[in-house]
Amino acid sequence: MKFEFSLNRNQEKALSSSLSLVLVIGILVLVNSLAARYFWRLDLTRNKAFTLSWASKNLVGGLDDRLLVKAYFTDDLPAPYNEYRRQLEDTLAEYSMYGKGRFDYEFINPNKSMDYEQEAMAYGVQPMQFNVIEADEYRVKTGYMGLVILYEDKSEVVPFISEVETLEYALTSRFQKITSPRQLKVGFYYEEDSTPQLLENLEIVSQPLSEIYDLVYVDPSEIDTTLDVLVLAGVQSGLSDYALYRIDQAVMHGVKVLFMHDLAMINAQGFQVMPIESGLEKLLGHYGIELGSSFVADLQAKRISVQSQQGAYTISNIIDYPFIPVSSDLGESVITSNLGQLTLPFVTSLSISPNRVDQLQVDTLARSSDNSWLVQNIYDINPFQQFSPGSEKGPFDLALAVQGDFTSFFQGEMPPARPADSANAGFEGLEEIDQIDDVQAARMLLVGSSNAIMSGFVMDNTMVDFFLNAIDWLAQSDTLISIRSRAAGVTPLRDIGENSRNMIKYAIILGLPVFVAISSLVIFRFRKKRTQRVYQ
Template sequence: MKRTSLYSTAGILLITLIVVLVNLIANTRFFRLDLTEGKTFTLSPASKQVVGNLQDPLTVKVFASRNLSPQLGDVKRFLNDLLSDYRAYGHGRFRYEFIDPSTSDDLEKEAQSYRIPPFQENVWNKDQLELKKVYLGAVFLYQDKQETLPAVQSTAGLEYNITSLIKRLTSQQDRTIGFLTGHGEATTGENLRQVSQVLQSNYKVREVDLTGLDGVPDDIDVLLIIDPQSEIPDADKLKVDQFIMKGRPVGWFFNKVDADLQRGMARSRLLKIDEWTKTYGFRVNEDLVADLSSEMIQIQQRAGFFTIANTIKYPFFPRLNRFNKDHSITANFEVASLFFPSSIDTTLAADKEIKLTPLMFSGDRSMVEEGRYNINATRKFSEAEFDRAYLPLAAALEGPFDSYFAARDLPTDEDGKTILPEDELVKKAPENTRMVVVGDGLFLRDDYLSNPSNVLFLLNSVDWLVNDTDLIALRTREVKMRPLKDIAAAQKQVWKTVNWFLPPLLVILLGLVYWQVRRNSRTREI
């Protein structure tokens, strides 16, 4: 007994010594193990690069109340750890401090001067739920500029938001995204409000109407053409063409079929745009792509005297899960949604020394409809109709694009004079000129913007177009949407049967095992 007691005491002392040594080492050595798939809790290479390139000191003031709820307390600790990581890679130029505004009226005034307001949260006090005024926000100060995170209430996207703030503070120029208007395009003030608001976190945004202008304004860094409804006249084509010839990037997002789901009717959209875009190495085909993997819509159906709302899958709203993982725009994508999309002819670029990279594809059970379109929501599809696979629906292009007007007459004004003197026409773009094309303009509109991945696609596309890809991987690594893959009807029936009968069979089997064990133990006792 004495020897056993001695061993127990020695074991306890040894364990205590090990714990003390581990704590001493931990105080001098920083170590963190991140087992998440996307390394969510590890500072990304993009963030390390951005903070490592600071030329002047950057100060972060975090205004945080002391007694927060457990949920916000976790957010506060995560923010502290994250800022500590930034400081570790900031080469002495990144500093931060936590301030409790509730300790002083002056500190409260300082927080509010940085536009960090208090907000209400529910906290438990003596077994009662109370509303309490708290602070949890931060201001970033760099040179004579400042950016604010007014209310940090979640860890989701926090690293992306901080790195974006630092990039804005340290950027030497403000890039401007132009939205082409004048031909029925979607506009930032009417039906592109959400994407416009998101873009404004990193860029300036404004609409561009070419009427009366000599060309696309020089301060426009990227031109987006989203969902035009009518033909773009040659005068405007020339202005956009010469914008491209200067090496400026363009994003094309348009449907070739005008579809009305409410009326169940569709017809070709007379954009007369094919010859223009074929010059640049692509064409959006005049078709509709449907997919068995699709979004749900709600329809009204009659059942006797009643009208019933039913939710059904609608193949002309394909839910995509096949992406080019080798391109930065879609490398981390898992899902996106398109609406009445058209496929893209990718065979034209090879003859023009243009590098075309497909980005998004339909699934392995797709269908193409041409000529006469039947988009009625109650249409009965057969699986045999879905005999196509992996149709390209979006692409990135890069190369020395030819001018559409290199071998054409230049458009003239009302007096018969050419809008641009022929000797000033640029006929070849620089080799690094970029474009993105999607056979759908609806997927960015407010009334169709149900999938957050659609906004991410536009953000990634714009970043790639301006050749600023630092934030792309960081933006998408926290967004993981993995929809279940569709399976054949026979497989569904098999799994339904298994789910019906397997649980009770397992219960019966466990009962038999338990009964046999009890029986054996009684036999041994006898």
């Protein structure tokens, strides 16, 4: 017996639709299953700001023990904070994917349980108040949006996630700190009589630095081989020979040094100048690094607001101030990658001695523009003067990264005597350093101004990121540089010249009306021809 099976047209359509539906559902289930196993994201931002860097992937991929992130987040936070949880969850999921089973995270709503709330506050995650408008009613809501990182018997806390643009840096920097067997030690040189003011001025860089490194403030007696990096910034008086000896021997023992040399102390309110002779000139000169004796002025400069008195009125003037050069020529070093530009107030030039050029590896980190020049009279920084380029024109190097072999400034000499007034100079209980005459493969970084990192002069976060990158490079801890720089980039506009600017300006002014007139004429003629065809 022979059976035949046939469908009419409607049945064929129904069967085809059913099979298509089953196929679509199957594809969706497969895609969902793959998405649960594999993380994938299309990131079209210039610096891949929403994708984990290789440094973060390598860090969590090399964990020796289980790392747990406890995120304390209140549900239904007001905008824009309601999006912070989603971004944090996506980022932690990506960390977990590369963590090879040793990276875990969980979200906890402290508002649901008193125990959770006490646990969050015990770790250091404090409640925040948010303004909420619901049903035409204004009220204040208490919530949490922080996290704690647990690894072995250590913990690191992020009390409040204030922005998502730097989320990867905030997390990876703490992951690195908590998983490192030894925390690197950075010493800030300070002078006894200027300590309070110096600490206040440096707070803008010392606070983020302390989140990564063991930060200490050292006088000459505390400059020793336990430091990984020594920072000399804001030196306001002449260094004694003994202080120079301790710095020199730190270099010889392998301590990396950041020299931020100031030509003068600047009173930005009254535009007054007090020259400084720190003694670093002769020490660095022996190493083959020459410090300029003039300010670098540049027509590519920062704009400042200056008030002037005209009769009974106070007038605010916005002017380009050449004594605050803006460098957009940052070389190709990892230290300055993606930073875009650096602002360096009252900076002096740097150069390498001719007899050391072939012996040192030098990377230029910041250079002034072609429209820069040297100002010999450093006492006149009046912003209302008529600025005109001098005879010694740029560009000039403003920041250098130097690597190479060095000999001691005190080679073949007896160590200088300690200061007589040791009780007040911080030399009591001093532990002597074994004198060494040379060092190989040393690293040092030089900037022609420390004003660039002082709170009264810092005009954007780019210089802060540059400073932190410099410390990372000196400490040979490059993990965070690429992450920090991705969120810090300031892309300056390229100077196209006066003629090109005028062409673009007049093209916009005249081009739009001409375009509209021509377009109208074309449309008119087209409609006229179409009307004639209709009548014909």
